[in-house]
Structures are given as C-alpha cells and as structure tokens.
Amino acid sequence: MTFTREIAEIRFGTGLSPRLRGPRDVDDMMRRLTGDDDMAKRYKIESFDDFAKRIARVTEHWKVRRANRGSDVADKATQKINSEKRKAVKRKQFWLWNTLLRRAHTQDGLRERLAFFWGDHFTARGKVSLMKRATSPYFESAIRPHVAGYFADMLKAVTAQPVLLQYxxxxxxxxxxxxxxxxxxxxxxxxxxxxxxxxxxxxxxxxxxxxxxxxxxxxxxxxxxxxxxxxxxxxxxxxxxxxxxxxxxxxxxxxxxxxxxxxxxxxxxxLHPATARHLARKMAVHFISDTPDPQLVSAMEARYRDSGGHLGEMTRAMLEHPAAWAPELLNVKQPVDFIGSALRALDVSDDHEAFKDWRQIQRTFAVPLGLMGQSWQEPLGPDGWPEDDGEWITPQRFAARVDWAMSAPESLIGALPDPRELVQAALGDRAPEALRFAANAAEDRRTGVGLILASPAFQRM
Amino acid sequence: MLSTLNRRSFLTGLGCTAAASPFLTPVTFASGTGENRLVVIILRGGMDGLDALRPYGDANFKSLKGRADQAKVTEQQDLDGFFALHPSLTGLMPLWKAGELGFAHAVSTPYRDKRSHFDGQDLLEAGGADLDGNIRDGWLNRMLQNYPGLQSETAYAVGRGDMFLMKGTAPVANWSPDAGLYGLTPQGLSLAGMLMEGDPLFEAAFSEAVSLSGESMGAMDVSNESGEMVMSAMRQSARDAAKGGGHVQIAEFAASKLKEASRIAAFSLNGWDTHANQSRTLAQPLTRLAEVILSLRSGVGEDVWGKTAVIAMTEFGRTARLNGNGGSDHGTGGLMVMSGGALRGGRVWSDWPGLGEADLYQKRDLMPTRDVRAYTGWLMRGLFGFDSGFIESTIFPGLDMGANPKLIT
Known part of the structure; x- marks a missing residue:
C-alpha cells in the first residue's frame, strides 16, 4: 500500500479536481503544507484582531446609547449596533463561501483538512452579540497558522482567543x-x-x-x-x-x-504522553477510519513525542505509514467535505455572480449543511462534530445530501457536465462499474450529476 | 400521489433491510402488554434538577448560594408543600392533578466525579454500571432485542440528533419530520437504489429515507421539478423546523407513529448546560419540555395516552450552589421527569438526602440516593412485563432494582 494521487486527494485532501493535478508524493504533500498559504491570500477570512474592531465599535455605540437614554442619539446608536450585527451575519456567510472556495481551488488540500480538523478539536462558539459570528476569524488566527507547527503554540493561541474564553x-x-x-x-x-x-x-x-x-x-x-x-x-x-x-x-x-x-x-x-496518544488516535480516526490500524496510531504517537509535540511531524508520520494508503475508503465525508469536494469536482468558478449575495450562500450551502446535520460552526458541544459515520448517514441526513446533489449543481455552474465525464473527474480510476452505468443511464444530466455526487463511492473518503 | 406509490413499490422491490433482521428471544415477556407505549427523552447538557423541581420545603435550599430567589414559590408552582415546579413547568399542573405527571428526585446514573457531558451521556444511554467499554449498544435497543414481534416500525428515533440508547442490533426506524427526498424521479430512485447496493450503511439509510419520505410528503410531488424548486422545498422544511420550534414537530411526529404501529419513541432536547444566567437560560428548555409533553398527550389522544409513559432523563444534575455567573456547573444528583396516562403520577419519588453541607455529594452536588436505571427498569417491568432478573442482567447490567416504586397504574 503506497501513495496514489487519488487517495492523496480524496482521503487527505479536498477531493479530485478535473483541472488541478494534486501532489506527486508524500514529500510533495508536506512541501505544500509547509509552504506559502496561497488559499488564505486568495480567499480572505478576517483575522480575529480585525474582527475585534467590529466588537469595539459596537461597545462604543452601547456607551453612547447608555449615556443618552431615550434620545435620538440613543436611537441612532441602536441603529448602528443593529447594522454592525447585520454586517457580521453577512460576513459569516461570505467566509463560508471562501472556506468552500479554498477547498475547490487549492493545490494543498491537506492544509484545508487540517485547519478544519484542529478547529473542530478546539470547538468554540461565541454566545452573544457579534461574537456569535467570530468563529472563522478565530480559526484563521489561532488554528490555521499552527496546523503544521507545535501543538503547544496552538494551545497558547486558542487560550488567548475571546471566542474560546467566552464559550x-x-x-x-x-x-x-x-x-x-x-x-x-x-x-x-x-x-x-x-x-x-x-x-x-x-x-x-x-x-x-x-x-x-x-x-x-x-x-x-x-x-x-x-x-x-x-x-x-x-x-x-x-x-x-x-x-x-x-x-x-x-x-x-x-x-x-x-x-x-x-x-x-x-x-x-x-508534551504529556497521554496527549500524544489522544491526538494521534483522534487524527487517525478523522483521516483514515473509525477503527484505525493500531500500528499507525503508535507511529504517529511516537513521532509526536520524539518531535516535542510537532503536529507537522505527526502528520508526516501518518502519511509515511503504509496503512494510510489502504485502497478501501473507510470513512464518510462530513457534510462540509461533501459539499467542498462537489464544488471541486464540478470546478465551480470563484467569480460567481450569485454568491456575491450572502443570502444565496445561505440558501445554497448553510441551510443544506444544517439539514445534513452540520449547522455551520454550530456543533452541539465542545467535543465538536462526531467521527462515527453512522451519525452522519441516517435516513434524514442522507436524504438532505441526496436532495442537495440533485438540486444544487445547476445553480453552481452554467452548464452541467456530461455525467460520464464527471464520473472520471470526481473518482478517477476508482469509479465503480455500477456508477459508470448509472451516469450513462440517467434520464437527464441533472439526475446523472446528482447520482454521482450522492453515490457511496463519492460520499466516502 | 403517483410518486408516493412508486416509492413504496420501489421499497418493496429492494426489500427493507431493517425488517429482515433475525433475532428474537421472547421468553422475558408477559402477555397482553403489546399496547403500552414508552417515550424516552434525553435532556442533553445536564438539567439542574434543583431548579426544575425546587425542594423549597428543605430549610437549607434557600441558603444555598444563588438559590434564594428560587426558594420563593407561588401557589401555582407548589406541588405538595415540599417540592414546587419551576415557573416554566406550571403548564403541566393539570397533568400533576390528574396523576399524569411525576418526578424522581435526587437520582443519577452510576457516573461519578469527572462530570463530563459526553461520558455522562454515553453511560446514560449505554445503561451499564461503568464506562469500561464492554457495552456496544444502547439500553433501549437491548430491550427491543427482546421485544416480541418486533417490527421495523415498533421503535422510532426521531429528530436530527442521533440517539445512542437506540443503537444496536434491533431495528429502529429513524426519521426527522422535516426531511424528504424531493429531487428524484422514479427512474432516478431505482438507479440510486442500485448504487447503494453493497454499502450497508448507505443502503439502509437510503431505503428508509425512500419509505418515510413517501409518507411525510403525502400529495406533494416535486420529483420532476427543477433544482430551484427542490432547494426551496429544503429551505421550507428547515424554516418550519426553526419557526414552529422543531421540538413540537418532533413530538407530533412521534405521537402520530405511537398512535399506529409504534410502541417506543426516543428523541433528545438540548440546551440544559446552564453555566451562566440560569434565571433566563433554563426557562427555554423547560418550556420546550412542557410543550413536548403536552404535544405528545394531545397527539396520541386520550385512549393511547392512557397506555403511555414518558420519561425524561439527563446525564447529571448540577452544583447545589450557583457559580459566579448566576449559573450552575456540572454536578451529580438530578431529576427525572415522568408523565403519561399510564403513570401512577401526582407524586415525587425520592429518598431525599437533604441539602446541608454534610448532606451534599463531595460538599458540592445533590447527593444521588437512587439510580435512574432503577426507575426506568421498574417502568419497563410495569409497561412491558419484563422480569427483574432480565432487566438487571441484560438491559441494565449491574443494576440492583431495589424496592418497587409502583410507577404504573
């Protein structure tokens, strides 16, 4: 069991793309991961420091309101507070769109997956006012810079984050x-x-x-x-x-x-040994299987310890282990993985007129994510999203995936692709015969595209 | 309606995976119990039992930090001169008076000391004596594995959150009333069914979705509509869930199933983790709980309600004293809420431990004096006739059921 480009993109990246080639080998994956963060520059998400300026403005308006109770000045301040809140609601949707665009257009899918994984590890949601929309800036500032660095640095960063301290x-x-x-x-x-x-x-x-x-x-x-x-x-x-x-x-x-x-x-x-064990296992479960190979977990754990708690090294240990490249896909995509990889397979443009309207982002992505069981950045508890595949593929949640697969693509791209070509783009040589048959037999393009995206072969990673 | 019929015939062709499961050990059942219903509600987050059902008759209650206001109760809240309802539960007073509402106070699972939500809920739903990892299924599923004549619709897990207590080898139907398969033509459905073959996880979920969306969509036929129509149907279902309070929809769906072939239903209510401003933050989940009980009652109708018991349980209680933020932290002893026409209600079952410093568990939490599993076990015995030895060995391993609290009429 050794590296293949397809497994690298599907299991450790954000899916196959008809246009982007993906990494050549494990060294190439690590080189990309430790190189420049191109996607963060191209599809921007505000830093938490910038987000805090919004909070400061609202605080200022509150003070004005309190000092001028009952007057026009207070009413103006209320309007300004509400306007700041509305802006933050919109920003949250644009950051969701940018998160998805990063997945669709990256040459470094592993970084996007790690950013999501560690963000989920440090799950936090603001409880009141503007802070409720601050999750993306929190991740951007405290998680993303550290995904291939020392875990201790990530710990120090998150414990200095107002979103976590409030949550x-x-x-x-x-x-x-x-x-x-x-x-x-x-x-x-x-x-x-x-x-x-x-x-x-x-x-x-x-x-x-x-x-x-x-x-x-x-x-x-x-x-x-x-x-x-x-x-x-x-x-x-x-x-x-x-x-x-x-x-x-x-x-x-x-x-x-x-x-x-x-x-x-x-x-x-x-640096505690229990931490090494806990993190190694959790990461292997997330990327490889709900019941990962114990030897792979041990190898990751040992590398974490030997490197002084270095997450990039632990990631490399995972990728260097043969069990990481087992051909059978044992995990199910979480809803955000599913939607992100669908955008990538469909090669959705980043200059999409419709998604300059935040409501369209909400309708096309945020609402369906909720129906699939992953209300965006609102997991139920501090343990984040479940890893157990059975949690995601219940009848009602899977129905929402099927519905999205059948309906969303035509609003994402001008003309739907020929399903026979999409099978190849989305699954490469891994496409099962039954899926090639269905793509061909579907009565229209919409159904054909939907069937490919809804099929277990595409849903697994 | 055509699409509904097609969905049904498609399902028959595929063969419902759930109904085909082989199992059955009907030895533990008494006869003539097939009409009774059980609804289990998991209150996730740790309900503050001392606030929900206030022991204002205990002189120490009002002296606990932050509890003085809670100890001031009105006549509308008072149950028996010792316990009083939280103001958000007073809508249930008619049920109390009719003997259809009861409580077990100062109860807990065997879980102690680490006070983690996730472990606490795991143990609550696994039903074991500890978290040693030997139990792979939920206690309600173990009961179902021994329920005679179990059909695919006998038990329902309702809503979008998953229920570990229902997981296991016995088939459990699973649905959320706001879901539906909107975008597939009959031909698309049969191709999709073919694609699911060979992947049991997807095969089971899909066939169940096909069957249930046929029912809940009724006359609605958007299968041939455009993607925009489908998206709008998805949005509408999300809006309905949010606006109507998804909890009422869930209760109504559960009631509609219990009125027919279903006998067991389970779902969760969230929002109990009141670490701050409890005087505000606990009102909403308690209001929801009351609404759920009332919706179940009106939804099943008088006759079925008379054969129904509802239990609501949580992973742990909370600290006896409030914290610096007017909230409470994770604790130990807590409250179990029971309702239903089959309940011998109008009473609070409790071996009350007291609230003095020395009475508290580790000087901080309400002392648990009985296992929630004991009440649940007696309830199952009363409703379904399981014998105690079986309950203590299989459904709740390691449990001593103790004396019969006589929960069922």
Whole structure:
C-alpha cells in the first residue's frame, strides 16, 4: 500500500479536481503544507484582531446609547449596533463561501483538512452579540497558522482567543481570593468549564488519569485569562487566584500571578504522553477510519513525542505509514467535505455572480449543511462534530445530501457536465462499474450529476 | 400521489433491510402488554434538577448560594408543600392533578466525579454500571432485542440528533419530520437504489429515507421539478423546523407513529448546560419540555395516552450552589421527569438526602440516593412485563432494582 494521487486527494485532501493535478508524493504533500498559504491570500477570512474592531465599535455605540437614554442619539446608536450585527451575519456567510472556495481551488488540500480538523478539536462558539459570528476569524488566527507547527503554540493561541474564553466561561472565572474576588462587589467565583475541557478534550483525553482536584487546580491556575469590551485578550492579575497550583503532580506559580505560569502548564500538557496518544488516535480516526490500524496510531504517537509535540511531524508520520494508503475508503465525508469536494469536482468558478449575495450562500450551502446535520460552526458541544459515520448517514441526513446533489449543481455552474465525464473527474480510476452505468443511464444530466455526487463511492473518503 | 406509490413499490422491490433482521428471544415477556407505549427523552447538557423541581420545603435550599430567589414559590408552582415546579413547568399542573405527571428526585446514573457531558451521556444511554467499554449498544435497543414481534416500525428515533440508547442490533426506524427526498424521479430512485447496493450503511439509510419520505410528503410531488424548486422545498422544511420550534414537530411526529404501529419513541432536547444566567437560560428548555409533553398527550389522544409513559432523563444534575455567573456547573444528583396516562403520577419519588453541607455529594452536588436505571427498569417491568432478573442482567447490567416504586397504574 503506497501513495496514489487519488487517495492523496480524496482521503487527505479536498477531493479530485478535473483541472488541478494534486501532489506527486508524500514529500510533495508536506512541501505544500509547509509552504506559502496561497488559499488564505486568495480567499480572505478576517483575522480575529480585525474582527475585534467590529466588537469595539459596537461597545462604543452601547456607551453612547447608555449615556443618552431615550434620545435620538440613543436611537441612532441602536441603529448602528443593529447594522454592525447585520454586517457580521453577512460576513459569516461570505467566509463560508471562501472556506468552500479554498477547498475547490487549492493545490494543498491537506492544509484545508487540517485547519478544519484542529478547529473542530478546539470547538468554540461565541454566545452573544457579534461574537456569535467570530468563529472563522478565530480559526484563521489561532488554528490555521499552527496546523503544521507545535501543538503547544496552538494551545497558547486558542487560550488567548475571546471566542474560546467566552464559550467555555473562562472570561468571568475569578479566583475567590483574588483582588477582584475579595472585593466581591458582585457575585463572582471560579468556573471550571475551560479547565475540564482542556484536560478532557484538548490534551490528555478522558481516558487519561486525572482527578477532580486536577480540574479545580487548573481552573484556579487559569484565572486571569480574559478579554476586554473591545474584544482584546489580556491577562488580569487581579482576577488570578493567589498561591501555587498543582496539576498532575507538578506545581505552577506561587509568585506574582502571570501568563507565563499558565503557559508553563500548557507546555507540559502538550508534551504529556497521554496527549500524544489522544491526538494521534483522534487524527487517525478523522483521516483514515473509525477503527484505525493500531500500528499507525503508535507511529504517529511516537513521532509526536520524539518531535516535542510537532503536529507537522505527526502528520508526516501518518502519511509515511503504509496503512494510510489502504485502497478501501473507510470513512464518510462530513457534510462540509461533501459539499467542498462537489464544488471541486464540478470546478465551480470563484467569480460567481450569485454568491456575491450572502443570502444565496445561505440558501445554497448553510441551510443544506444544517439539514445534513452540520449547522455551520454550530456543533452541539465542545467535543465538536462526531467521527462515527453512522451519525452522519441516517435516513434524514442522507436524504438532505441526496436532495442537495440533485438540486444544487445547476445553480453552481452554467452548464452541467456530461455525467460520464464527471464520473472520471470526481473518482478517477476508482469509479465503480455500477456508477459508470448509472451516469450513462440517467434520464437527464441533472439526475446523472446528482447520482454521482450522492453515490457511496463519492460520499466516502 | 403517483410518486408516493412508486416509492413504496420501489421499497418493496429492494426489500427493507431493517425488517429482515433475525433475532428474537421472547421468553422475558408477559402477555397482553403489546399496547403500552414508552417515550424516552434525553435532556442533553445536564438539567439542574434543583431548579426544575425546587425542594423549597428543605430549610437549607434557600441558603444555598444563588438559590434564594428560587426558594420563593407561588401557589401555582407548589406541588405538595415540599417540592414546587419551576415557573416554566406550571403548564403541566393539570397533568400533576390528574396523576399524569411525576418526578424522581435526587437520582443519577452510576457516573461519578469527572462530570463530563459526553461520558455522562454515553453511560446514560449505554445503561451499564461503568464506562469500561464492554457495552456496544444502547439500553433501549437491548430491550427491543427482546421485544416480541418486533417490527421495523415498533421503535422510532426521531429528530436530527442521533440517539445512542437506540443503537444496536434491533431495528429502529429513524426519521426527522422535516426531511424528504424531493429531487428524484422514479427512474432516478431505482438507479440510486442500485448504487447503494453493497454499502450497508448507505443502503439502509437510503431505503428508509425512500419509505418515510413517501409518507411525510403525502400529495406533494416535486420529483420532476427543477433544482430551484427542490432547494426551496429544503429551505421550507428547515424554516418550519426553526419557526414552529422543531421540538413540537418532533413530538407530533412521534405521537402520530405511537398512535399506529409504534410502541417506543426516543428523541433528545438540548440546551440544559446552564453555566451562566440560569434565571433566563433554563426557562427555554423547560418550556420546550412542557410543550413536548403536552404535544405528545394531545397527539396520541386520550385512549393511547392512557397506555403511555414518558420519561425524561439527563446525564447529571448540577452544583447545589450557583457559580459566579448566576449559573450552575456540572454536578451529580438530578431529576427525572415522568408523565403519561399510564403513570401512577401526582407524586415525587425520592429518598431525599437533604441539602446541608454534610448532606451534599463531595460538599458540592445533590447527593444521588437512587439510580435512574432503577426507575426506568421498574417502568419497563410495569409497561412491558419484563422480569427483574432480565432487566438487571441484560438491559441494565449491574443494576440492583431495589424496592418497587409502583410507577404504573
């Protein structure tokens, strides 16, 4: 079992394209992954720092409104707040379109897949106001630059992200004996949510041995991570619980509260053997199979440890293992993989008049994604989207995939392709005989194209 | 209607994969129980049982941080001088008075200490004593594996979220009332069916979708319409789900199935993870729960409601004291909500542990005094006649059912 271009594009990329050739070998895949991020330049998504300027503007309008209650000035401010909110709603749709265009036009599909995978690993959703639309900027700033770098750097980046701090209730977690906690002007206290998920989901994994005490101590250590009304991250020593905290037997802090103490704990968590095991297995499950080859997982785990927690190296270890290239496709595409790879197979243009209207993006992609079970950037819990294929291919969710396959393509491209050519473009030499027959036997192009996209051969990766 | 007929005949030709499953050990059943219905609702996120059903008669309740306002209850909320309903549940008071609503308080699964939603829900749905990985199916499915005369429509998992408690070798129908196959002509359907062959996951999902979309679409025939029409049908179904409150649609669909051949239905309600501003954030999920129970009741009609029991359970309760954000964190002991005409309701089953510092589990959570599985087990026994030994060994391994709480009339 060795590298093939088709497996590289289907299993580790964003699907086959009739136009883009895809990588030549594993070295080529890694070269592209560690080279320039062309897609980020071509199909832009705002950084979180830029998004924070929107938050700052809304905060300013709120202040004006509060200071001028009941007057015309306040009404104007309300209008401006609503206008900012509407703009953010629209941006979220354009960023979805750009996310899909990156998948359709990239020469480096692995990067798009990794960005999605690690973003899902650090699932977060803003809870109120503008922050609800900030997920793409959060991923763009904290996840994407680190997908082939050190995991510890990604950990430090995400824990400095307002979206995550809001989602896991860290913003207002205040040490009971901190300056702020002792003032007790309002009810305050410790919130364990981020600490628990950091151990359970982000690093060690739930099977590792840690205790409620570790969770509470880590929660105390994390106090001080917060952000201001302008959406800018900061560490507030006056929120931080005084004294040293012991997590997994190691003691942090004790002197003046500082971000460095938190970073020291994150570094240690990143290098913990349980973290290596947890991340290696999770990645193999995502890319290869719900029940991956244990030797492949061990190889990835070992490379992660040996490289000091380097995600690019762990990715390379996965690609270098023969089990990664097994010809049978054992995973099912998640809805975003499905739609992204359909756009790629259809070679949808990036200069599409219809999708300059955000509502059209919502109708064509966001609503169907929801019906397929993947409401865009709104997973139910901090554990993100399920890996179990059975979760995705239920009758109602699969019906939505079939409906989309039958209906969306004609609004995506001027003229539908000949289904016999699309079979080759979408599946190459992997196309099963029955599918070639169906593509030929379909009564019209629309049905033929829809059948190809809905077929298990295209749905699997 | 033509397309409906075509879908049906197509399905017959393909052979419904679900109905063909071989299994059956009907030894554990009493006779004459085939008319009773069970609805299981999973409340995902960890419902705060102390807020939903407030033990205001416990002198320590109002002293718990953040609970003082909850302890002030009106006559409309009061059940029995000790427990009172959350204001969002008072719409269920007529059911309480009719003996069709009851609660088990201070209950939990065997899950302890790590307080993870995902593990908590896994154990709640697997039905075992721990998460040692030996259990691969859900407890409701294990019950179905032993339900005599099980048909493909006996049990329904409803909605777009998946239900682990229904997963296993027994066939379970699976559908969301807002779904449909809109874009295929009869010829397209038969080609699609051919393409699914050889991939059991897709084959099963597709054949079920074909069968069910034929029913739910009724006279609607858009199979020959353009892509734009299909997209608009998809949008409409999403809008309906969002606007009407998808939960009511789900309850109504479940009720329509229970009125006919179905006997078991399960679905989830989300939104219980109230880490902040609980006085606001808990109202909505509780309102939904009340609406669901009322929709089930009106949907099945008086006769079937008399043979129905509904149970709503959650992965864990929450901390006894509220946190700094007016919310509650993951806890242990919690609440189980029961309803239905078959229930001997109008009572709260509880071995109340008290709320003093020393009474709390690890000085922070409501102490669980009974396993939710014990109540569920007794309910199954009462509804379907399974014997206790079978429940304790197979459906809920490691469970001691204890004394009979006599849940069923």
């Amino acid at each position: 896991l209730d860290q913003k207002t977690s205040i040490g009971p004996n901190s300056t702020e906690g002792l003032l007790a002007k309002k009810a305050s206290g410790l919130n364990e949510n981020l600490a628990r998920e950091l151990l359970e989901l982000h690093t060690l994994g739930v099977e590792a041995s840690y205790s409620q005490t570790d969770v509470t101590e880590l929660a105390e250590l994390l106090t001080g991570l917060t952000y201001n009304q302008q959406g800018v991250f900061g560490f507030r020593p006056d929120y931080a619980e005084p004294g040293a905290e012991t997590v997994l037997g190691k003691t942090y802090g004790g002197g003046e509260a500082s971000l460095a103490d938190i970073h020291a704990a994150l570094e240690d968590l990143a």
